Amino acid sequence: MKGKPVIYPVNMTATYKFESSDDLIDVVQNRTGYIYSRWDNPSIMEVEKEMAALEGYDHAAAFSSGMAAITTSVFSHMKSGDRILSTREVYGGTYELFTKVLPNMGIEVVMVNCWDIEKLTSEIEKGIDVLYLESPTNPLLRVMDVAPLVKLAHAKGATVMLDSTFASPVNQHPVDLGVDVTIHSATKFIGGHHDITGGFTCSNEKSFWKIWDYRKILGGVMDPMTGFLAQRGLKTLDIRMERQNNNAMEIALFLEAHPSINSVHYPGLESHPDHEVAKRTLKGYGGMMSFEVNSDFNGTKSVMDRLKVIKLATSLGGVTSLANQPITNTHASLSPEDRKKAGVAENLVRLSVGIEPVATLIDDLAQALKI
Ligand SMILES: Cc1ncc(COP(=O)(O)O)c(C=O)c1O
Incomplete structure (x- = not known):
């Protein structure tokens, strides 16, 4: 048949069939195709490609919620004994993750007000594994000067994550500020119509594979119908x-x-x-x-x-x-x-x-x- 759909189809499938066992083994071992939708789904990969391009990174990963994007990013980059420095003015769910969950996993959490640059700098100097920022903040709309902090954090070998939900991918480009992992709740501006719950991370290659692996394990992947609605949201x-x-x-x-x-x-x-x-x-x-x-x-x-x-x-x-x-x-x-x-x-x-x-x-x- 000539002609192809203008709109990318919603691939409502949980699993994929193969012509031979060798093909299935190749996909499992080398990720040369689709095997199971908790790993990858064509509709999801399509919207991920658009998000990565929009934010200027190599990769994006789609999640079932903004919180799934945040927890998976943090867990995939941290282990017991590590230290995370976060601004205090983060979304309530993130605040609970940092104050209730991470300390129980043997992770040291330091929280500093986003406007206290002196204290943020001195905590980075002590050594950190992750610098976690959210800007603009909720609910006072504080806007951080991110780039100098990223530079200091990178000098200490830390990964920098930034929740850019309030800015949307239009108003802020964290990649230009040096941020390694940019996070969005797609429930907000990206979906844009109060009808989906979803999240995205946009990152470089190294962080993406860590996040992809943990998404597969933790299971918070975006479903294809939400992927379709998120992609439609991006059009406007x-x-x-x-x-x-x-x-x-x-x-x-x-x-x-x-x-x-x-x-x-x-x-x-x-x-x-x-x-x-x-x-x-x-x-x-x-x-x-x-x-x-x-x-x-x-x-x-x-x-x-x-x-x-x-x-x-x-x-x-x-x-x-x-x-x-x-x-x-x-x-x-x-x-x-x-x-x-x-x-x-x-x-x-x-x-x-x-x-x-x-x-x-x-x-x-x-x-x-x-x-
Ligand atoms: C800035 C910010 N980040 C993350 C989240 C969490 O997103 P979700 O509700 O999609 O899990 C929210 C939710 O309000 C938010 O405002």
Whole structure:
């Protein structure tokens, strides 16, 4: 038949058949084809190729969630007795991995605030195996000057991992900053429609094979249907990000001037402590922001409850705008001291800006903020 599908087919198969035992043995021993979808699947390899190209690495690996991408990356690069240095401002699940799981495996975990460059530098100098970063951060949108830290970490022989979920592959290129393993929760901007759970790592050859091997063992591979939806998400990522970047900037300026708002955390604002770093290292300021309402916990909760267009929900990065109070969900498991250290106040709202007309979003915020 002439003509081929424009869209790569979804290969809904768990296993693969062979013409001969020799072929099967060759695939198992030399990975010259497909054997089992927990190892590899054509649909998954197709979206991995696109992700690797987008982030500028040789390889990408697709996972069943962002957390599967994070745990598999860390486990595949660490063993008992090793030392990991992480910034404190990481996603809640990552924080739990570092504080509850890794110490039980004999791995030393050191956590330092992302803005404390002096302490980060001195901990790297002591010797580390992995430097783990997340930038921009959740929920205060701190943006790190990554490249100098990568240089120091590499001089100590460490592998550098960076969770770039908040930036998406459009707004930040960690490969240009020297990062070895770039991590994304595909649940967010990549999927883009709040309908998949997935993750990616993008890396050089050496890290990829470590990650691939551990993915096979731990089993957190992406399924083909999710791979198809992630690939579809990538087709519109660029224009969605352009709209989300623009919408967010307008909303940040509106909120900054609003009498019911105490402060706005958005790297595109000149008032943001990392605006200069963001200007230099990001290609767009992103669709995420947070702000403090001039009220207490209950007053802020009422603002949330009055939103009509913006949905009260956790997660982020999709076409629909979402808002929540981090203290009630994403940061609920943190102790009051840790919450204070993370800058998560009771009146803090996190907003994920979607692609709706910006005037509609501003009208919704304006009516909800009449306090
Ligand atoms: C920055 C960041 N990294 C990782 C994750 C985990 O991703 P997933 O929920 O797909 O496991 C999240 C989830 O919110 C996140 O915000």
